[in-house]
Amino acid sequence: MKRLKRKPYLFGLAAALVVIGAAAVHFARPSKAESPRLERYLPADAIGFVEVNDLRAQALKVIDSEAWRAFTKENEAASSLFMMTANHTGALDASYAVALLGVGTTPEGKREPQFAVVAEFDGASARRTFENRVLRFAQNSDGKSIETKTEQYNDVTINVITPQGKHGFAYAQTGDTLYLSNASEAVKRLLDVRAGRLPTLETNQTFVQARARAKSVEGMFGFLDGAALTKLVDGAGAGGDNKGVEAFKQFFHGVGASSVESVAFTSTFEDGRVAERAFVVAPNKEGVLATVAANQPTQGALLALVPEDAVAAFDASIANAPQTFEQVVSLATQLSEQSGKKSPSDALAEFTEKTGVDFRGEILNSLGTEFCAAQLSAGDSPSGVVILNLKDEQAFTQALAKIAASKHHATSERDYKGVAIQHVEGENGHALEYAIVGGNFVASGKSSAVERVIDTAQGGGSLKSSAAYTAASASVVGQPQFVYYNSNADYLNHLGHTLKSSDDTFKTEGQSASLRPSFAYGVMRADGFYVEGHTPLGAFPRLLSGVASKLGEKKESGAE
């Protein structure tokens, strides 16, 4: 012992080891918000929900993304302060799920949807911060008096807040989980799930399959139970004499929405940007959905007419457009007959009478298989152009001429590099220019846009052959029905607009960065429809902006 006393550094070393060990345990243990599985708190018959897992982790990924780094270079102080504001709202240390649980009856006898927010906090401290800041703000935000009631449900206290003249809400907390809903009955259902008195969504087989299909659920995850939604729609307005509700039911079934088994959505960070994926499971497609699903994939041929420096382009197959149109018209006619309003058939007949153009025969049936819309320049004067593949260009152009004549719009023609460009004067100084380029209809409000498409068709660099598009579309698996491309030349300015509030000084113009392009595509599969998109930040800036602006304001107002 005496020898030990002479070696104080041994005690120091032991103390340091204890401290390091405690710190290692502290940092190695995952927080509750990091592994939430919030579906276990939702009832098995929930219609759907969207969850955000560990908001702080998502915010950190936003900071690490290439877009935010570029944005920070342009908005140094503002971007840091924005994130700090979000940090100090007390809302980041949690995972959240917003769910639609169904439809309930209010004490006044009215039917209304029951929404719920389930928040799993990192600890009691984070939960209290949220409660203090957010709930008290929600209670006092309009300065009107509120009625607060508490109700004991088993061993949990449910707080019911009813602001004067407004719809109230109820909330309860057990452990580090907070339940909030527009109906106290919904909170009770959630508490029953928690206590094991009701089955959880985790036991719903449709959900289990949808979750298994999702590649990653680290960021956002969304789920919609098609059967539950159909049941909800079919049960709406039962026994009542509500024509609107009945019409909606017909529309719902007619478009084939009732044949959707489930929808799963994920949004997660991959390689410094956001990958969003949605899978619509509908093995037995019906109605309009079945017709759209039978569309041929797009060949992307029209993208060869889009200049390579285009800001954005959308290309889709419209092979089944006539059939889809007929189905929609038929559906709309049924609905209009019930409501006694003018039917689409009447509107089409009126159109033919006024213009002399048979919409079905001359326009719809002259369309080819592909449609493309592109934005050719960024900034204050973006120029858009529409390109339509035509089956019968003569019939289509004659129809356009008839329409222009019927409206008494002056027309003229000019030549550009051997291609005739038609100019149709419009109203309020607007005009339409169009040309037929290689059997495709090219139209724009700006003559330069049509000319640039002609240039591209005559050998100029096209988007389809550009390195940026090739790299962006490399991730496509299967033959897409549509593709969307965005060069993100204007992304930072848009981000500035999204995040801007009265207190922030984000730039909204003049910013440029060489971000990787955004790309999205949708493919039809045997059991449904799959959409995948890669964008710089997805929906996360909007989410953080909501947190920072809404909850940040509360703090300033001294609600805490």
Add this chain to the structure above:
Amino acid sequence: MTKEICKAMLWKEWRETRWKWLAFAFAFHIPLGIAALVVTLREPARFDLYVLSDAVAAQVLDVTLVAQSGFLITAGLFLLAFFAVGSIGAELDNRSMFFLFERPVMRWHILLFKYVVGAVQTTMCVGLSILSTLAFVYFIMAAAATNVTLAGSWGAFVKVASNGVRGTVLTMVIGLMVYSATFLFSVLFEKWWIAVIAGAVSLVGMFYYVGGYIFDWIISAATRDRGGAIDLSLYGRLDPVPILVMLIVSTGLFFASQYVFARKEMK
């Protein structure tokens, strides 16, 4: 007194005070320690560090300089008094001083060496703590924050550090004056706790009479009417008059210590 004796005296003082001095150096980084603890243990604080950009990092350096200066001229002076108070009194109390009296050195030489070594140690701690704190904060920000770049923030660091060097001169002189006063108390009172009380009372008196002025000069002037920003221009203005006055006071206190020590009855 030979060169060897000088070296031996310096060596003796250094050997006796080196651990105390190290502890003192750590104590002068208490704000940094608290900040490090908060950042280590609190996730929101780590998040704030992580989201810093070059512009905000420059503001953090400004705040660091003012905060460390504020610490030095308040709690730091008490720490300094505690350090200086054991210079003479403790050695007289445990009679280790008498060993020196048997050596071929004059009494005033003993006091001179003790004063010089102690003064160098304390003023170094006081002065360098500003620069070391700034350097450490800058290093952590550059290492941990995603958007703090050396290219973008080096200029701000150099500017703040330059102002810190000027602030260092001022705080070192204040520190020397407080050290000299406490040194005198240490000579006057053999019991260290009496000297501590005397030092503390003197400091409280100093703060009572001129503390507001010092605080206003260092802190308020840097932050008043700036809308949250920090103005370091006062660090750039080194007024020689107060510095000279404080150096003269320090010298006077040292000679007072010599006077008391020479006439002190020691048994």
